[in-house]
Amino acid sequence: AEVEVLHWWTAGGEAAALNVLKEKLEGQGIGWVDMPVAGGGGEAAMTTLRARVTAGDPPTAVQMLGFDIQDWAAEGALGNLDAIASEEGWDAVVPAALQRFSKYDGHWIAAPVNVHSTNWVWANKAVLDELGIAQPTTWDEFIAAMETVKESGKTPLAHGGQAWQEATILDGVVLSVGGVDFYNKAFVELDPEALGSDRMKEVFDRMATLRGFVDDNFSGRDWNLASAMVINGEAAFQIMGDWAKGEFLNAGKVPGEDFLCFRVPGSDGAVSFNSDQFAMFGVSSDEAKDAQSTMAGDIMSPEFQIAFNTVKGSVPARTDVAKDDFDACGQKGMDDLAAANESGKLVGSIGHGHANRAAVKNAIYDVVTAHFNGEYDSATAVEELVNAVESAM
Amino acid sequence: MAHLAKADFRTRLQEWLPKLVLSPSIAAMLVFVYGFILYTLYLSFTDSRMLPSYDWVGVENYVKLWGLRAWWTAVINLGIFAGLYITICTAIGLTLAILLDQKIRGEGTLRPIYLYPMALSFIVTGTAWKWIMDPGIGIEHTMHLWGWESFQFNWIKDREMAIYTVVIAAVWQTSGFVMSMFLAGLRGIDNEILKAAQIDGASNWSLYRRIVIPLLRPAFLSAFVILAHLAVKSYDLIIALTGGGPGRATELPATFMYSYTFTRNSMGIGAASAVIMLMTIAAIMTPYLYAELKEKK
Amino acid sequence: MGFLDIKNVTKSYGAVEVLHRVDISVQEGEFLVLVGPSGCGKSTLLNMIAGLEGISSGTISIDERVMNGVHPSKRNIAMVFQSYALYPNMTVGQNMTFGLEMHGVPKPEREAALKDVAKLLQIENLLDRKPGQLSGGQRQRVAMGRALVRQPDVFLFDEPLSNLDAKLRVDMRTEIKKLHDKLKTTIVYVTHDQIEAMTLSTRIAVMYQGYVQQLGTPKEIYDTPANVYVATFMGSPAMNVLPVRVVMRDGVPHAAVRAQDGAEQYLRFSQSNLAAWDGREILLGVRPEAITDPDGADRNSANIVPLSNRIGVTEPAGADTFVTMELGGRDVIARMRADANVVSGQDFTFAVNMEKAVAFDPASEERIAP
Amino acid sequence: MGFLDIKNVTKSYGAVEVLHRVDISVQEGEFLVLVGPSGCGKSTLLNMIAGLEGISSGTISIDERVMNGVHPSKRNIAMVFQSYALYPNMTVGQNMTFGLEMHGVPKPEREAALKDVAKLLQIENLLDRKPGQLSGGQRQRVAMGRALVRQPDVFLFDEPLSNLDAKLRVDMRTEIKKLHDKLKTTIVYVTHDQIEAMTLSTRIAVMYQGYVQQLGTPKEIYDTPANVYVATFMGSPAMNVLPVRVVMRDGVPHAAVRAQDGAEQYLRFSQSNLAAWDGREILLGVRPEAITDPDGADRNSANIVPLSNRIGVTEPAGADTFVTMELGGRDVIARMRADANVVSGQDFTFAVNMEKAVAFDPASEERIAP
Amino acid sequence: MAVADQDTAVRTGLVTRVFIYGILLVFAAFYLLPLFVMLTNSLKPLPEITGGNMMALPDTWTFEPWRQAWSSAQIGVEPTGLKPYFMNSILMVVPAVAISTMIGALNGYVLTKWSFRGDKIIFGLLLFSCFIPFQIVLIPMASVLGKLGMAGSIPGLVLVHVVYGIGFSTLYYRNYYAVFPTELVRAAMIDGAGFFRIFWRILLPVSGPITVVCVIWQFTNIWNDFLFGASFGGQTQPMTVALNNLVQSSTGVKEYNVHFAGAILAALPTLLVYIVAGRYFVRGLMAGSVKG
Numbered sequence A: 001a002e003v004e005v006l007h008w009w010t011a012g013g014e015a016a017a018l019n020v021l022k023e024k025l026e027g028q029g030i031g032w033v034d035m036p037v038a039g040g041g042g043e044a045a046m047t048t049l050r051a052r053v054t055a056g057d058p059p060t061a062v063q064m065l066g067f068d069i070q071d072w073a074a075e076g077a078l079g080n081l082d083a084i085a086s087e088e089g090w091d092a093v094v095p096a097a098l099q100r101f102s103k104y105d106g107h108w109i110a111a112p113v114n115v116h117s118t119n120w121v122w123a124n125k126a127v128l129d130e131l132g133i134a135q136p137t138t139w140d141e142f143i144a145a146m147e148t149v150k151e152s153g154k155t156p157l158a159h160g161g162q163a164w165q166e167a168t169i170l171d172g173v174v175l176s177v178g179g180v181d182f183y184n185k186a187f188v189e190l191d192p193e194a195l196g197s198d199r200m201k202e203v204f205d206r207m208a209t210l211r212g213f214v215d216d217n218f219s220g221r222d223w224n225l226a227s228a229m230v231i232n233g234e235a236a237f238q239i240m241g242d243w244a245k246g247e248f249l250n251a252g253k254v255p256g257e258d259f260l261c262f263r264v265p266g267s268d269g270a271v272s273f274n275s276d277q278f279a280m281f282g283v284s285s286d287e288a289k290d291a292q293s294t295m296a297g298d299i300m301s302p303e304f305q306i307a308f309n310t311v312k313g314s315v316p317a318r319t320d321v322a323k324d325d326f327d328a329c330g331q332k333g334m335d336d337l338a339a340a341n342e343s344g345k346l347v348g349s350i351g352h353g354h355a356n357r358a359a360v361k362n363a364i365y366d367v368v369t370a371h372f373n374g375e376y377d378s379a380t381a382v383e384e385l386v387n388a389v390e391s392a393m
Numbered sequence B: 001m002a003h004l005a006k007a008d009f010r011t012r013l014q015e016w017l018p019k020l021v022l023s024p025s026i027a028a029m030l031v032f033v034y035g036f037i038l039y040t041l042y043l044s045f046t047d048s049r050m051l052p053s054y055d056w057v058g059v060e061n062y063v064k065l066w067g068l069r070a071w072w073t074a075v076i077n078l079g080i081f082a083g084l085y086i087t088i089c090t091a092i093g094l095t096l097a098i099l100l101d102q103k104i105r106g107e108g109t110l111r112p113i114y115l116y117p118m119a120l121s122f123i124v125t126g127t128a129w130k131w132i133m134d135p136g137i138g139i140e141h142t143m144h145l146w147g148w149e150s151f152q153f154n155w156i157k158d159r160e161m162a163i164y165t166v167v168i169a170a171v172w173q174t175s176g177f178v179m180s181m182f183l184a185g186l187r188g189i190d191n192e193i194l195k196a197a198q199i200d201g202a203s204n205w206s207l208y209r210r211i212v213i214p215l216l217r218p219a220f221l222s223a224f225v226i227l228a229h230l231a232v233k234s235y236d237l238i239i240a241l242t243g244g245g246p247g248r249a250t251e252l253p254a255t256f257m258y259s260y261t262f263t264r265n266s267m268g269i270g271a272a273s274a275v276i277m278l279m280t281i282a283a284i285m286t287p288y289l290y291a292e293l294k295e296k297k
Numbered sequence C, D: 001m002g003f004l005d006i007k008n009v010t011k012s013y014g015a016v017e018v019l020h021r022v023d024i025s026v027q028e029g030e031f032l033v034l035v036g037p038s039g040c041g042k043s044t045l046l047n048m049i050a051g052l053e054g055i056s057s058g059t060i061s062i063d064e065r066v067m068n069g070v071h072p073s074k075r076n077i078a079m080v081f082q083s084y085a086l087y088p089n090m091t092v093g094q095n096m097t098f099g100l101e102m103h104g105v106p107k108p109e110r111e112a113a114l115k116d117v118a119k120l121l122q123i124e125n126l127l128d129r130k131p132g133q134l135s136g137g138q139r140q141r142v143a144m145g146r147a148l149v150r151q152p153d154v155f156l157f158d159e160p161l162s163n164l165d166a167k168l169r170v171d172m173r174t175e176i177k178k179l180h181d182k183l184k185t186t187i188v189y190v191t192h193d194q195i196e197a198m199t200l201s202t203r204i205a206v207m208y209q210g211y212v213q214q215l216g217t218p219k220e221i222y223d224t225p226a227n228v229y230v231a232t233f234m235g236s237p238a239m240n241v242l243p244v245r246v247v248m249r250d251g252v253p254h255a256a257v258r259a260q261d262g263a264e265q266y267l268r269f270s271q272s273n274l275a276a277w278d279g280r281e282i283l284l285g286v287r288p289e290a291i292t293d294p295d296g297a298d299r300n301s302a303n304i305v306p307l308s309n310r311i312g313v314t315e316p317a318g319a320d321t322f323v324t325m326e327l328g329g330r331d332v333i334a335r336m337r338a339d340a341n342v343v344s345g346q347d348f349t350f351a352v353n354m355e356k357a358v359a360f361d362p363a364s365e366e367r368i369a370p
Numbered sequence E: 001m002a003v004a005d006q007d008t009a010v011r012t013g014l015v016t017r018v019f020i021y022g023i024l025l026v027f028a029a030f031y032l033l034p035l036f037v038m039l040t041n042s043l044k045p046l047p048e049i050t051g052g053n054m055m056a057l058p059d060t061w062t063f064e065p066w067r068q069a070w071s072s073a074q075i076g077v078e079p080t081g082l083k084p085y086f087m088n089s090i091l092m093v094v095p096a097v098a099i100s101t102m103i104g105a106l107n108g109y110v111l112t113k114w115s116f117r118g119d120k121i122i123f124g125l126l127l128f129s130c131f132i133p134f135q136i137v138l139i140p141m142a143s144v145l146g147k148l149g150m151a152g153s154i155p156g157l158v159l160v161h162v163v164y165g166i167g168f169s170t171l172y173y174r175n176y177y178a179v180f181p182t183e184l185v186r187a188a189m190i191d192g193a194g195f196f197r198i199f200w201r202i203l204l205p206v207s208g209p210i211t212v213v214c215v216i217w218q219f220t221n222i223w224n225d226f227l228f229g230a231s232f233g234g235q236t237q238p239m240t241v242a243l244n245n246l247v248q249s250s251t252g253v254k255e256y257n258v259h260f261a262g263a264i265l266a267a268l269p270t271l272l273v274y275i276v277a278g279r280y281f282v283r284g285l286m287a288g289s290v291k292g
């Protein structure tokens, strides 16, 4: 038996980490047919998937994000993992917010690999120390810190001008402005009132403020180049998901010593997450089904979760994994996740399609990007946001 | 023909063979081109999202489409892009062809240099152009390093100017090809006509303006078809170079259509935009085809 | 010193010399025709006069002004190209006035000139058509018209009638002749057609393999060809050239030839200088029209000689009948009146006009008499 | 019933009929020449015989087998195209044997046939060359050779010699004539060249605007043209056609014409049936060679009539001198011996051979005598 | 003395010529710039790129990026480099180019030499098919390929490329054959050759130049295609998809030097085709498309 896996982890550590899974499966007598399609954060892979499904030849397992999983389940294209899930007790160890995506109609359909959280700030400790800045804990401190950096001639906020990066910042900003309730009301429930509220205007005002701390040459810059600015000390902060940690580690930096990781000030306690999952497509033969559920089980196994997430910078998708192998930031992430899960402050990322469907997500992108690039002022942006979300629903 | 009945079998086979040979192409074309166009047309009237669905919603998608700012941007961008791209490519292609036709030493070396960009895909060169035009690391940076501090070239970061960087890269890719077409056209002009014009007292300038360029009409037409088709289909270029940004300032209908169909799961709107695109192409192509086919009469 | 002087001109393409030291001096108002087989260099020479080809060595001057290196557009020459070379994008009228426009002639004058020439060539009703909509003959006339509207120092015509059918060709030939009689412009004219060459020219240059073989009036070329090549090239059917032995009979040189039956017959020469060749072989040239039936023979000739021979093929061709016979081992053609009573295979007594005979040195093939 | 029968054939392109009810029956072994001006439909007719163009109505049959609808490759016809149509990618040898190969002739036979024909055409040493490396004349011979290696029922030649220079053309004409004498294959031959038409054909069809104007032996066409068109088309220079009044003098019809000085002169007709036209205008046709100097006049003619007139232009053309004069308001051309003593502008007494004169109805332009 | 021998129809003076060469060289530089950037940067170690001048030649020359791109870069789960994908591309391109060219040639032959009522319309329809944006055919094509059982296989990819290549190949051949003397076809008919033999023996042997044009065009387009390759390639993905995977990886360090080396590697076959066949390119265009 073999599994065909469609994914976009084509380079660096994550691909190597996936190789661990591959070898594990091979050890269990299951072949791995690799089907990598990179590009656009999985967009190209999703296009390929559509072609494959239409042709009646879907892969066994597909790396997927958020609502895509639900959409495919709604199309009836996915298989059923209930057997292995109940056998291994996934319901108990996987945070409910993740289950929201991994289960459809009460059935397990996908195996989550990791949990990324997006409301992180990465800071160059040397720069902060030099300028006498302490780790900011409130929004105002954060702004003040950036003012200081700006005066020193360095770039306060490293940022790459791509829609998803701006939306990533949005995650943290929304949480810092209105907390989890507002976040949910506006971006999960898509309540027009919340979307058009003054709070929303404040969100955009804060975004505008941040824009003021970004250098002029930001447009189209890849996120890892922005990270490099922090690493080099050209810039002080970057708001980015925890995958940025890999860049720091790769550059030989040590968490806590060379760089700091902390939640977007004002959003403490809340975690906006996104989770890579492997959605399992409907296969017919029993043999294939077995292979599929073996794979799902392997993904969920603590060893793999650890092996993978230590490399990827994210945290395991189950809460019962030992923290020992993780570095400081990783451990903090795990703690935050567990806490947020407990307190109900674990929210799906807006920017990474865990708050709403693709159409809505992209509608939000359009507005945020237009605003960030100076096309709208905050008031217009709020209006446009309401319209855009409405027409995308 | 009155006496066809008397024709023997092999003769009749000979008469049918041409059509028989053509028929697979016609069939393929009917299915894979026109069938799919009809299918797209149909989808544009449905509420298809992630996968095709068959629920009829009338012209709703079209209404939505024309209500989208991004679509307007895309259409206006296509106007700017196609207009500039076709004009500049033609101008450069023609100029280079004329210059290259002056018995240039080293023509054999220059021609492949002008032509090779056509061989590369934009996945390949988009990155290079992105670099070159990036103010932080590209030309601007280099000029600064070389001591020209005031030099500024940051179009790719500028919402107003970014579309022109797309034009630059696109022109870079195809103008050499257009040059070849014109060169071929120039080489095809009867030398005697040029001689006659010189005897008639024409200077080089009037020779080109009055005789040569009018005679290149067929080359202009071919170039136009190829350039127009490339302009309309431009997708890779945008993705590799600007990703549609800054913001969505360099969105073109092709990228728009792709993103609505595949990344935004709004296949109905994507299909509607495709239909509009195809209709535009048809509106531009039909007169050309008509002229082309009529001439042969 | 002529008006158009071609002095010692050679032309090479790479290592190949295609014209060798050509020397031609054309007087003002002359009509020079260049003839010669395909590839002999006629067009090349014309192009050099026009400035369309560089000159490898030597000089070409017009009206005492050396033209080497002068741009074609500055030479005040008009040319008719063999292949018409009409501008396909312009109407007939535009084609014809383009040259005037380039020379800065104002519009009303252009129109007037166009009208005159179009009338002359009978193409007034075609002025708004494009060349693609014309028949071959019409195109040819437009090409001619384009040259004629101008008033150049020299007209150059490169086989301007080659693509016309016989009837049209005769008409156009007459028009050109009339035109030259009227304008008296210097003309250099290339043709393959001998009738054209003979009837139009004041002088003819016969070229062969890049050399000028002979330059002279049509009559000189026809009656006293410089060598065998010129003799056989000009005239249709070609001059009969056959090896004969010179024998002296009654102190007068005769040509001894063998008829088909093998009997030797003697044809008296009119040129006494051939006495020097007594007993040696020479080449005798007799034009077909100098071998006729006795009734058709030129009554003004002082030296009509009988010749008996078996008739080979006969070809009636309307106005004439051509008779082929074997003489001196060669096929010899005689031109008879249409009504001459000749039957294939019969013996016949021909009348040979030896006054018109020419003799060539068999080695050098140069003319030795008259 | 002939061997090649063209019955009532018309051809239309769309709405335009380019051939109108053509009826020609060719006997086996005949050599039919089609002549006519450019665009009259000669090639079209040939292509229809070959099967390269559809037939709009009527039938074409070869050897009593109706050919309509039969594919060209099944008609056993060989054709020589005006433009040679040699396959540029094949050697001369391959070009020539391609047809045999297509007909399944085995290689040794092909080689043998090739050798024979190559020898006949004197192109044995060219067999390995590509057409691009041949001169015009050589290409022409290869084109011919390609037809000749086969043994078809009918040969079709479309202006096969039109691209050759005069000298080569005469040679090739002789070769074709010999070949036809030897093989006796039926031939249909299109040409613009009248000498070719007259010398090669057993019969000639003169076409004009899609109609066959006259079909007859060369002599019939030349001496008794069916109408003014045929009369002026055949013969070079063309037959002079001028309006004259018929007057009876001594009971014999005469043509009354006005010379340039305005004086009326009377030319006696040989054809008495013209008495019916007494007092009316007709068109008189006289060929140039029937107007000569008295010394050059045909001594066998029973009706040589003197005509005084002022000499216009004289054109010496080697073998002949052409004289133009004004007669009956028209330019009339006379053909004199080369040595005739004619001077432009002088009065001269011409000898007109009225036995050869032709008369046409001025309205219908059909021949009324002889 | 002899004047400088110029046998061109149009002549120019010395100043003009200097000017002409100037412009031509400036453009040559413009065309070469991206290649130069890719090449130099593919020969530098990574730090030199991120820290230095894009236009500068490498301080330390290294071929390591090339080696990596070819044989050890991470493409999917395995560090295979582009090497294994190369063959997939070849297996796809060669038949696709051959078949679409052959069909185009036959179509061109029929449309010019065997014209029939309606042939112009058919040609027009074929030509219009060049303009169809590939994005819209993706889904219906997938479903057709699925029904044919050719999804995810090289034959399926070949089919797709052939179908969408026919338009252009037909255009090229039609325009080329349109000026090919019909007399030759007629001569061959008289010689007794039928439909295919005329094509095979008469037209095809002289189609060299236009075949070069067509092959170059098809080869470039098919080789460079990503969309179809990614969607229908299945387990036999072509090189562009691999390159894309190399270049577009979402996370991790961007090894630009390896990316550039890979990009050039992926473009080598097309570059090679252009350089080898480019000489015939203008000649082919000249004989074909322009005079049509």
Ligand SMILES: Nc1ncnc2c1ncn2[C@@H]1O[C@H](COP(=O)(O)OP(=O)(O)OP(=O)(O)O)[C@@H](O)[C@H]1O
Residues within 6 Å of the ligand: C013, C018, C036, C037, C038, C039, C040, C041, C042, C043, C044, C045
């Ligand atoms: N560009 C060239 N390069 C080399 N040889 C050439 C070139 N142009 C002409 N020739 C050669 O020069 C010779 C003279 O050519 P030219 O065109 O003058 O002949 P022509 O007398 O006009 O012949 P035709 O009667 O066929 O027109 C020919 O042998 C030809 O092959």
Ligand SMILES: Nc1ncnc2c1ncn2[C@@H]1O[C@H](COP(=O)(O)OP(=O)(O)OP(=O)(O)O)[C@@H](O)[C@H]1O
Residues within 6 Å of the ligand: D013, D018, D036, D037, D038, D039, D040, D041, D042, D043, D044, D045
């Ligand atoms: N495909 C066509 N469509 C319309 N008219 C045509 C076509 N082919 C030929 N014709 C017309 O048919 C007439 C006869 O043409 P054809 O080629 O038979 O002339 P031809 O006698 O051979 O002339 P030439 O001596 O110039 O070769 C011409 O008037 C021509 O314009």
Ligand SMILES: [Mg+2]
Residues within 6 Å of the ligand: C042, C043, C044, C082, C158
């Ligand atoms: Mg010439």
Ligand SMILES: [Mg+2]
Residues within 6 Å of the ligand: D042, D043, D044
């Ligand atoms: Mg014809």
